[in-house]
Amino acid sequence: MIDFDAAVALILSAARPLEVEPVLLESAGERVLAEDLKARGDAPRTAVSAMDGYAVRDADLTTLPARLPVAEVAFAGRADVPVLPPHSCARIFTGAPVPLGADRVIVQEIVGRDGDDALFETAPGEGRHIRAAGSDFGAGEVLLPAGAVLGFRAMVAAAAADVATLSVVRRPRVIILGTGDELAEPGQALETPGSIPESVSFGVAALARQYGAEVIARRRLADTPETLEAAAGQALDDADLVVVTGGASVGEKDFARAMFAPFGLELIFSKVAIKPGKPVWFGRANGKWIIGLPGNPTSAIVTARLFLAPLIAGLAGRDAAALLKWRDMTLTTPLKPCGDRETFERGRLVAGGVAVLNTQDSGSQKALATANVLIRRRPGAPGLSVGKTATVLDF
Template identity: 55%
Template structure:
């Protein structure tokens, strides 16, 4: 049995990126950049107005003086000749400044009379001009390789003026829940020994949130021949297969045996953590196979610790967890001989460990938003103590 850090090192060593593809920018939301995204041109390309008003030559302008209004400049339709002293151009927010102009006087300080305008006291000192290339210059790296194109990053990507982007190939993931007791949510109450199959729902949602795409999500009873066929179909479809349950040593625990006919090569078979000791990783037919415990809390904790870095690695991204040092808002109980991940919620004063830490508990999962990392034989910690924590 190995520790968490050793298991994560094996993931970094054995899980390789899937490759890249070129995709239209409009279809890239949620995907991961495979190369730096550089600006095609300066932004803004010209000096532009940040207010509605009049563009003038500052040195030729003073309060009370009347100017000839010789045209206008709108966003997308500029004024195309050089401005002369004594002239003004009506200008709107985002419009290109005429050549020669270096100030915009806002319309609140202007008195317009036909084709003449006079400016009143108080229009300075701001020029209300955004200089050319004040945001970025052509060739600047706007988004680094490995960036997830979330809504904010997509705005920046669009500003680079690229119709297509080079992206990491999106991992195709199959999720298989195993167990005779599992029934589809909505039907479990009809059988006395059935429980709702909930874990694969959370795992699939995590996959989608981390940039993967679900190609299959199934639940299957503990029958080895049928599970072996399930495994084969999943390996045909997916780059990564996640199987939940069946990882203990009982006579009907088939999570690993179901892949043996497909050439399973175990990378690790147990990790010295609580919850989640039965988590395992293997390779079969060139595909990654991750086994998660069947207990819901154990499954989601180990998915956070292992599935997320596997998905990152498949997309060519560093898989380091973002541990943070945060204060406790309530006491943290001592733990045993395994590294323990305590579920906690964030309150105004810090982290509050949840009262129910049972590996099968599902009610508290919705309230837990942090995992507190506790070394083996971790003594009780008082409120106010700083601990290492990971967003859950």
């Protein structure tokens, strides 16, 4: 059994990006760029209007009021750049190319119309309302660096680069194997005597997707060695990472590690001195990563956040270490002394700091819906009163 920091170090050493693949822009959301994304051209390609209004020369407005004939009309999408004749103006709309010769665009709200003439009675002010060519970015400029996660804001910049495909890190393919004869699919447990709804794999699958994985299967398995070994072999063939829930203790039907033995299981760690989640384990077989999570729901999800999340993030090209950055916050409820194992209490952010949840049972499921931080407690740490500082991690 190893301590938490040692286990994290082993996880981070394994969390290296997978290979690169090209994807269509429309499929690139939440993926990680494998190389710098450079713009194909200037934006805007030519000077364009920032407002709906009238393009004019300053020299034609030296004396007010002024009347100028509307010689051109420019809409966004116009392919050519019009030329503004002397002593005239152009009706122009947002995004349209500014006519050559124009010095500014005057907003339409302060311009009158009399047939084909525009009437200017008010001084235009300092704003020119023109976006210069290349004022957003220039051709060849890096809009997004390698390693950037293509979230909703970054996708706008990616599309603006005028590229159809992007080079991204391949998402790790994950298979989740839930073990336990007592488990039934949600919706069937009440009709099956002696069973409980299988809940852990749904939370693990959601977590895996959140941190960059492609969950290709979620399977519930009976506790028979033959069934488990067959499922393990199939999962190792299909996935980059196999997550096993349950079967990690020392009971007569705890086969989670044994099911991978025929495939050359190499254990990297077998237990971690933490609470909850002591039975969590990590290994490799047939060149694929395997994480074993405890069967108790809270234990499984806590260890998934601490170990599975950074592993998946790293494989997907994200910053794995960033998911394990703890911060100090003020307690709004007291903390009891810690026992002999490093402990991760579940808490919730509240006004003024963080509150410890009343329920800390490893089998609790309702409390998971309200917890959003883990509070780290060192072995033997004394109790802490309200107003003291605790170390927390987003959960």
